Amino acid sequence: MLDLILTQMLNGMASASSLFLVASGLSIIFGVTRIVNFAHGSLYMLGAYLAVTLVGAFGPASPLGFWGGILLAAFLVGLIGIVIEVVILRRIYQAPELFQLLATFGVVLMVQDIALAVWGPEDRLGPRAPGFKSFVMILDSRFPSYELFLIAVGPLVLGLLWFLFRRTRWGTLVRAATQDREMVGALGVDQRLLFTSVFGFGAALAGLGGALQLPREAVTLHMDLSTIAEVFVVVVVGGLGSVGGAYLAAVLIGVLHAFGILIFPKITLVLVFLVMAVVLIVKPYGLMGRKPAATLPGAAGIEPLLTPATPGAKLAGLAALLLLAAAPLAVSDAWLLTLTELVIFALFAASLHVMMGPGGMASFGHAAYFGLGAYGAALAVKWLGAPMEPALLLAPFLAGIAGIVFGWFCVRLSGVYMAMLTLAFAQIAWATAFQWVELTGGDNGILGVWPSAWAVPKAVFFYLTLAICAASVLLLRRLVFSPLGYALRAGRDSPLRAEAIGIDVMRVQWAAFAIAAFAAGIAGALFAFSKGSVFPTYLAIPRSVDALLMVLLGGVQTVSGPVVGAFAYIGLSEQLVKLTPYWRFTLGLAIVLLVSLFPRGLVGGFLAWRDRRDAGDPAR
Amino acid sequence: MSGIEPVLSVRELAKSFGGVRAVQGVSFDVAAGEMLALIGPNGAGKSTCFNMLGGQLAPDSGAVTLLGRSIAGAKPREIWRRGVGRTFQITATFASMSVRENVQMALISQAGGAWNPLAPARARHVAAAEALLAQVGMLEQAGRACGILAYGDLKRVELAIALANGPRLLLMDEPTAGMAPQERIALMALVARIAKAEAIAVLFTEHDMDVVFAHADRVLVLDRGRLIADGPPHAVRNDAGVRAVYLGTDDGAEGA
Ligand SMILES: Nc1ncnc2c1ncn2[C@@H]1O[C@H](COP(=O)(O)OP(=O)(O)OP(=O)(O)O)[C@@H](O)[C@H]1O
Ligand SMILES: [Mg+2]
Numbered sequence: 001m002l003d004l005i006l007t008q009m010l011n012g013m014a015s016a017s018s019l020f021l022v023a024s025g026l027s028i029i030f031g032v033t034r035i036v037n038f039a040h041g042s043l044y045m046l047g048a049y050l051a052v053t054l055v056g057a058f059g060p061a062s063p064l065g066f067w068g069g070i071l072l073a074a075f076l077v078g079l080i081g082i083v084i085e086v087v088i089l090r091r092i093y094q095a096p097e098l099f100q101l102l103a104t105f106g107v108v109l110m111v112q113d114i115a116l117a118v119w120g121p122e123d124r125l126g127p128r129a130p131g132f133k134s135f136v137m138i139l140d141s142r143f144p145s146y147e148l149f150l151i152a153v154g155p156l157v158l159g160l161l162w163f164l165f166r167r168t169r170w171g172t173l174v175r176a177a178t179q180d181r182e183m184v185g186a187l188g189v190d191q192r193l194l195f196t197s198v199f200g201f202g203a204a205l206a207g208l209g210g211a212l213q214l215p216r217e218a219v220t221l222h223m224d225l226s227t228i229a230e231v232f233v234v235v236v237v238g239g240l241g242s243v244g245g246a247y248l249a250a251v252l253i254g255v256l257h258a259f260g261i262l263i264f265p266k267i268t269l270v271l272v273f274l275v276m277a278v279v280l281i282v283k284p285y286g287l288m289g290r291k292p293a294a295t296l297p298g299a300a301g302i303e304p305l306l307t308p309a310t311p312g313a314k315l316a317g318l319a320a321l322l323l324l325a326a327a328p329l330a331v332s333d334a335w336l337l338t339l340t341e342l343v344i345f346a347l348f349a350a351s352l353h354v355m356m357g358p359g360g361m362a363s364f365g366h367a368a369y370f371g372l373g374a375y376g377a378a379l380a381v382k383w384l385g386a387p388m389e390p391a392l393l394l395a396p397f398l399a400g401i402a403g404i405v406f407g408w409f410c411v412r413l414s415g416v417y418m419a420m421l422t423l424a425f426a427q428i429a430w431a432t433a434f435q436w437v438e439l440t441g442g443d444n445g446i447l448g449v450w451p452s453a454w455a456v457p458k459a460v461f462f463y464l465t466l467a468i469c470a471a472s473v474l475l476l477r478r479l480v481f482s483p484l485g486y487a488l489r490a491g492r493d494s495p496l497r498a499e500a501i502g503i504d505v506m507r508v509q510w511a512a513f514a515i516a517a518f519a520a521g522i523a524g525a526l527f528a529f530s531k532g533s534v535f536p537t538y539l540a541i542p543r544s545v546d547a548l549l550m551v552l553l554g555g556v557q558t559v560s561g562p563v564v565g566a567f568a569y570i571g572l573s574e575q576l577v578k579l580t581p582y583w584r585f586t587l588g589l590a591i592v593l594l595v596s597l598f599p600r601g602l603v604g605g606f607l608a609w610r611d612r613r614d615a616g617d618p619a620r
Numbered sequence: 621m622s623g624i625e626p627v628l629s630v631r632e633l634a635k636s637f638g639g640v641r642a643v644q645g646v647s648f649d650v651a652a653g654e655m656l657a658l659i660g661p662n663g664a665g666k667s668t669c670f671n672m673l674g675g676q677l678a679p680d681s682g683a684v685t686l687l688g689r690s691i692a693g694a695k696p697r698e699i700w701r702r703g704v705g706r707t708f709q710i711t712a713t714f715a716s717m718s719v720r721e722n723v724q725m726a727l728i729s730q731a732g733g734a735w736n737p738l739a740p741a742r743a744r745h746v747a748a749a750e751a752l753l754a755q756v757g758m759l760e761q762a763g764r765a766c767g768i769l770a771y772g773d774l775k776r777v778e779l780a781i782a783l784a785n786g787p788r789l790l791l792m793d794e795p796t797a798g799m800a801p802q803e804r805i806a807l808m809a810l811v812a813r814i815a816k817a818e819a820i821a822v823l824f825t826e827h828d829m830d831v832v833f834a835h836a837d838r839v840l841v842l843d844r845g846r847l848i849a850d851g852p853p854h855a856v857r858n859d860a861g862v863r864a865v866y867l868g869t870d871d872g873a874e875g876a
Contacts, residue, residue: 306716479737486741487734490714490725497712499696501726
């Protein structure tokens with residue numbers, strides 16, 4: 001028993017090292033540039049792939065070939081990081097946080113397709129490390145010596161970072177910039193050079209983390225997103241911007257993982273979540289993090305006056321609804337299916353909008369609630385033998401309850417901290433669906449989630465969907481203009497003033513979070529029945545990003561925006577998928593271009609246009 | 621209960637930021653209908669005092685009693701429910717709402733209606749909101765967005781918001797900053813009138829000594845976190861210690 005505990009302990013410490021390398025890179029970059037680099041997991045993945053290729057080319061048997069390959073891979077990833085910084089990020093330091101996150105997510109998409117094109121879809125196995133192929137006997141159990149080496153890497157790098165930050169001029173500058181950005185400008189330092197070098201350095205750390213995993217696990221195309229979610233957890237637990245905190249949290253999470261697998265193999269991620277929850281209750285900004293010096297008020301830009309729809313706009317909405325209602329008379333069943341999906345996504349986007357628009361809360365994990373709605377319906381059908389009607393009714397509650405639980409934590413944070421936490425929660429929901437095979441069928445999903453007999457005809461199901469979604473969207477709209485919606489907006493516009501007039505901002509945000517989750521759950525349940533099946537991808541990160549893009553495309557500030565955005569986005573991306581096998585790359589490129597061309601956001605552009613139009617047209 | 625029990629009573633209030641002792645050992649009372657000015661040079665600790673009274677900051681030590689009950693360390697929203705309205709040195713209003721909606725929001729919250737998720741908010745408390753706006757002279761601009769108002773007008777909107785809970789105590793941190801001189805006098809005259817009519821205790825800070833000496837019933841002087849004077853305006857004006865503090869930094873004390 002004792003030896004088992006020890007082995008797992010050492011195992012956990014070994015994974016912690018890689019996690020720490022990636023997390024510390026993310027943390028350092030954030031400290032200086034204030035950018036949360038979503039693509040950090042992609043850099044980690046690139047490090048691993050490059051190492052496979054380089055070590056293979058240099059000869060994995062010789063120590064020089066192996067270690068040279070690993071180090072060169074890390075170095076190359078650093079260079080890639082520099083390119084990303086110079087070409088993309090440099091343009092968007094002034095953009096709202098959400099757009100920065102989106103831009104780095106665009107990079108994630110591009111890297112995914114590049115890796116697919118270069119290394120192919122098969123998993124790659126790396127060689128064992130020369131000199132570390134043996135085992136060490138610890139209390140009668142064999143322990144790979146490479147693991148011991150990895151365990152040492154963590155503290156070693158931590159020490160090196162400490163030395164770098166305390167003893168070199170560059171490190172001093174990085175620390176100064178982390179604490180006070182204006183000061184660095186005042187010191188006459190070339191800020192651009194500093195930012196670029198910091199990004200390259202952080203990227204190289206991620207690349208090294210990936211490359212060092214080579215002898216331990218297969219290199220796959222999924223390691224980018226699974227790593228970034230874990231790294232977000234580590235960084236949130238350790239405290240964003242704190243390297244020491246990152247190490248502490250990496251060890252905590254790594255060891256927890258190792259023991260979790262031993263004791264509760266099915267719920268390792270839930271265990272991680274519980275620890276994160278406890279840490280955040282006690283220390284909302286992580287073990288060693290500090291409260292950020294006020295969330296940037298400029299992040300949201302100047303808010304326009306939110307006015308109810310004009311009679312003209314209402315008429316247009318009604319016309320669109322009637323047009324949709326007439327669709328079954330005119331289009332084929334295949335088209336009707338697409339339209340059903342569009343209507344469902346419109347509700348999904350509208351639900352996220354309630355959080356992001358009036359609530360000012362960025363969620364990178366809204367798919368969790370969509371997916372939980374879908375799984376709620378599917379599980380009710382599969383395990384309770386429920387027909388469609390009660391399943392549709394019950395499913396949103398699963399999403400709503402998850403919204404209540406996750407939301408409680410999320411509303412305690414703000415800005416990027418909150419976005420990272422929503423993502424981590426979504427990833428946990430995804431992992432549960434993926435890991436808990438007995439309940440959810442894992443990767444194979446749950447099939448046979450069909451509507452009741454009366455709703456099987458495509459036209460009938462379309463009308464059912466249209467009725468439920470239209471009613472839900474209208475209710476969400478009503479919410480935005482209700483006292484609760486106003487209180488939510490009050491908390492976004494000025495938390496200081498809102499609290500000073502008796503509004504409990506956090507509770508109002510919590511309520512909005514739960515309502516948004518519930519509404520997303522309705523959309524997810526309908527989606528399950530329209531597809532006849534559910535899969536873990538329903539809760540995966542790309543789906544969350546879909547929702548974000550729909551909202552941003554339509555406009556955060558308008559209530560009808562997300563609905564329009566959903567139609568535009570789904571329409572566009574369906575075309576894209578048909579046109580090119582590398583649609584991820586194209587989509588990622590489009591996101592990056594959009595964000596770097598309109599750093600103030602699409603909405604900013606739209607508002608400027610509207611103001612110009614209004615100025616020219618006094619009748620409005 | 622004696623007839624002149626103070627609305628607010630502050631005893632030995634203290635707050636430090638790291639090594640900076642922003643406020644130390646501050647004690648005073650404010651009576652109903654009284655206009656009490658808290659003055660002092662920049663960084664004296666005035667806003668820190670206000671934030672401790674309004675709940676934005678928790679005091680390190682000391683007692684704050686409102687109408688006989690302690691509010692030290694209470695949350696801003698609890699303090700608002702106890703009948704305290706406040707304005708901020710840097711105005712805090714809801715930029716995406718109209719002037720009227722800003723006041724409506726405060727009235728909705730005061731009436732306990734902020735949790736209603738369905739009724740249209742714009743139809744709530746319209747008359748009461750407009751009455752408050754008329755009182756501060758902002759009725760004509762009721763439909764404009766707060767995000768585009770002139771700074772002086774924002775200060776008026778804040779006053780209307782602060783009055784929305786029918787306060788017993790009004791905390792005003794530099795209520796006239798950003799206004800023209802005549803406007804300042806007029807606004808503080810308005811505040812004084814409301815305070816007398818509705819028996820509201822008013823604590824305000826102000827850098828314009830004309831305004832202070834024209835409207836304050838009593839003046840407190842804060843310097844580096846400590847109270848160095850407390851008395852009627854003419855006495856404070858002639859206080860040697862106060863003159864020393866203000867000499868060279870603000871000639872208002874001698875000039876007014
Ligand atoms: N949040 C804070 N953190 C650290 N120090 C603070 C903080 N708030 C105030 N201080 C410091 O406390 C002291 C008092 O500040 P305060 O804002 O209360 O002064 P004030 O009298 O309102 O000045 P002003 O007339 O400029 O508004 C100053 O030295 C200030 O730097
Ligand atoms: Mg002040």
